[in-house]
Amino acid sequence: xxxxxxxxxxxxxxxxxxxxxxxxxxxxxxxxxxxxxxxxxxxxxxxxxxxxxxxxxxxxxxxxxxxxxxxxxxxxxxxxxxxxxxxxxxxxxxxxxxxxxxxxxxxxxxxxxxxx
Amino acid sequence: xxxxxxxxxxxxxxxxxxxxxxxxxxxxxxxxxxxxxxxxxxxxxxxxxxxxxxxxxxxxxxxxxxxxxxxxxxxxxxxxxxxxxxxxxxxxxxxxxxxxxxxxxxxxxxxxx
Numbered sequence: 001x002x003x004x005x006x007x008x009x010x011x012x013x014x015x016x017x018x019x020x021x022x023x024x025x026x027x028x029x030x031x032x033x034x035x036x037x038x039x040x041x042x043x044x045x046x047x048x049x050x051x052x053x054x055x056x057x058x059x060x061x062x063x064x065x066x067x068x069x070x071x072x073x074x075x076x077x078x079x080x081x082x083x084x085x086x087x088x089x090x091x092x093x094x095x096x097x098x099x100x101x102x103x104x105x106x107x108x109x110x111x112x113x114x115x116x
Numbered sequence: 117x118x119x120x121x122x123x124x125x126x127x128x129x130x131x132x133x134x135x136x137x138x139x140x141x142x143x144x145x146x147x148x149x150x151x152x153x154x155x156x157x158x159x160x161x162x163x164x165x166x167x168x169x170x171x172x173x174x175x176x177x178x179x180x181x182x183x184x185x186x187x188x189x190x191x192x193x194x195x196x197x198x199x200x201x202x203x204x205x206x207x208x209x210x211x212x213x214x215x216x217x218x219x220x221x222x223x224x225x226x227x228x229x
Contacts, residue, residue: 004159006159032215034217041224042222043206043219043221044160044206045219046217046218049215091157093159093160095160095217097215104150104162107152107159107160107161107162108159109158109159110157110158110159
């Protein structure tokens with residue numbers, strides 16, 4: 001139980017294009033999902049908290065117009081990297097928390113984004 | 117503000133040897149503490165967690181961790197390391213609502229045959 005998937009697992013795009021990454025909770029409902037970014041050999045940094053049916057809350061320094069987050073249902077959140085540039089290349093990981101649950105986040109396998 | 121420090125960036129141990137990975141945290145209230153493992157190019161897998169109760173927590177894959185409030189530590193241990201344990205290990209602290217998970221910098225474990 002508590003499986004989180006991400007799609008795609010990797011993507012290569014040209015500079016200036018937009019890329020959408022999906023995060024799904026497969027066997028539970030997730031009121032809240034989280035998006036993290038991980039640079040090579042570094043830790044995870046929280047980008048934003050996504051709540052179903054409301055606007056995402058972005059961490060300081062994260063451009064909300066560049067990283068669009070939509071949490072349209074209790075099992076799906078999407079992260080769209082708009083007008084991607086090489087510096088956006090990174091490993092993006094989502095996590096999900098049970099609706100009404102406490103403490104634990106369940107992580108997806110991550111998406112490797114490479115912007116050429 | 118909450119923070120997590122993992123003092124050891126890299127650790128190398130011989131297969132069969134014991135392992136201890138250090139984690140120190142700073143948190144204003146009762147912390148929820150986690151250890152995750154990440155294999156190259158993969159997401160995070162939860163090894164164990166501490167919310168309350170017994171301060172010695174057992175996890176998967178033979179790992180355990182001990183919460184020491186007086187030392188603000190939550191060190192991860194394993195009595196006998198296997199080659200498959202080579203990975204990156206992250207300690208994290210969060211609140212009781214499952215939000216605001218803050219990760220340490222990670223410790224890369226290498227296992228010598």
